[in-house]
Amino acid sequence: MADISLTLPDGNQRSYPAGVTGAEVAADISKSLAKAAISCSIDGRHSDLSQPINADAAFAIHTIKDEAQALELIRHDTAHIMARAVQELWPDVKVTIGPVIEHGFYYDFDRAEPFSVEDLDQIEKKMREIINRRDPVTTEIWERDRALKHYEANNEPYKVELVGMIPEDQAIRMYWHGHWQDLCRGPHLVHTGQVPADAFKLMKVAGAYWRGDSARPMLQRIYGVAFRNKDELKAHLTMLEEAEKRDHRRLGREMDLFHMQEEAPGQVFWHPNGWTIYTTLQDYMRRRQTEGGYVEVNTPQVVDRKLWVASGHWDKYQENMFIVEVDEEHAREKAINALKPMNCPCHVQIFNQGLKSYRDLPLRMAEFGSCNRYEPSGALHGIMRVRGFTQDDAHIFCTEDQIESETRIYIDFLASVYRDLGFEKFKVKFSDRPDKRAGSDEVWDKAEAALKSATIATGYEFELNPGEGAFYGPKLEFVLTDAIGRDWQCGTHQVDFVLPERLDANYIGEDGAKHRPVMLHRATLGSFERFIGILIEEHAGRLPFWLAPRQVVVAAIVSDADDYVRDVVAALKARGIRAEADIRNEKINYKVREHSVGKVPVILACGMREVGERNVSVRRLGDKQTSTASLDEIVNALAIEATPPDLARRA
């Protein structure tokens, strides 16, 4: 057989007979490498060591030190080992799929009995046994029919379905360790003993629909995490504990920001502290939008069904609307209204008042629009996914030609807002045309191209979400991440060709004829509720000074300083700073601790020394050290610090 030439990462070339395996190459290089090898890359394609190599290639051996490859293999094989453990414990359980995910893996099972927490312990134990057996991993390529017959004979209906789904031109790879078999494209470790037995943990059980389809049976999914060693696992678990402390639901209680209760699921009771954040944020957004050329409007909450029928919501969105029936006096039929789930139809009503000229476009119409949506109960999550919320919504009425420039202007606007609020980074997702859509392909081409080029022009990279656009137009989504890594869409920017048509919006063009405007739906924070949730988690409750609900506490060390404390508070308040006095009969240690836990950014302590010298002892949240400042100094400094970023820029 002809020789092939493999180029190693150090540039050296070695030649081997065609069909040589990665394992053989590793053994040829050195005995220790052969032992440490877990997989290889052939022309950059990650592959297992048993794979024959038939052509010249760039070649690299991987060991556990290669983090990306090692983690992929460990997580992948741990998933298989878990599935095997489950089937060894409960032979009647049907296996399905088990991919690698961030930090670990999951595997979906079909089992009549639910898995309990105790079961997880048992499975983990069995997994360690399997790892200790050090069974070699083998794979074979089978004929499709043989694989189908095999799974039919073994009563594995999900595998039968999976084999059927593999495209004709792809090989059916059968995979074993010990006597246990699975369908898998690989790559895999050399033997099960290469999985670290002390660096994985099964985390939780959850329901998951077979193939993600809610019409299909619900399977049981076991999630696990897996790492290269015990320390990495421990670090991950510590990170999760830390993240839990940043949870906005916990901080919301600890900082007395808001609460929620059974009588109003998915709706927020804002307490004074939380509402201060909300209104401060709203004031900021109002200034920014005014500066950005928006006009602000306000529209009704309860709107007759007629409008929702006309807008199309009654058809497409009814399940998510709160319907309000009213017995109007003398009426034969009850009037049927809905709480508005969106502001767009109402904004078109304002646009439609009087004639609009092309000179009025682009018309940027903003509303802090209070919306209600009947979200499925399982979707609710703290204040991040709620049924009652307020959007910083706006609709830009413009011409097709203006889509690109309006998009560009908007992305710059959004990025600047996010920066002011402490988010330097955010993801942009671009969703293009779905299968079911309104409007011609030419119009879609134009709109998609406009969104893309505008995004690129502003210097942001986007991820493509193919086919995820709304039926009425493509969209950009601006995504932020919460404390435990879950993504939340906050900002959105969507092109809409349909609503202006349905609600008969038009303007008089240069040619004197009527034309249809395009609508751009856009929201920056998304909803105040969600954004504040993200803000709390991002800052772990330590909000920037200008947003902090309680900015300064002035604490007396002895009660003889009480009068001076009141003076200090008055001086701060006179400059618009949110300050309060703490003249309770408690030790300064106690007060410092309590306000630190409450995330108050600045504590000014006053004892008799400060009274005498008319200064204060300044303690910043998180600092161990204190400093001393004169009263005038600190009031000025804090007044500057309390200035919202947009006003600070103007000053």
Added chain:
RNA sequence: GCCGGUCUAGCUCAGCUGGUAGAGCGCCUGAUUUGUAAUCAGGAUGUCGGGGGUUCGAGUCCCUCGACCGGCACCA
């Protein structure tokens, strides 16, 4: 909405196989005048998520409804 779990004082939680509720923190009262992350002593906490059932007796067992938590599905 679906699967699983949870629901006991304001908060965090204990309460064994059924015998009418506990701790710490917080709160209230008093003492203490305190120098930068919890001063001491005393006191009160409650329809054990709602409703129904089994039982002589239910926080504990069963049914049902609700909310919450974690996923899944959904997210114009």
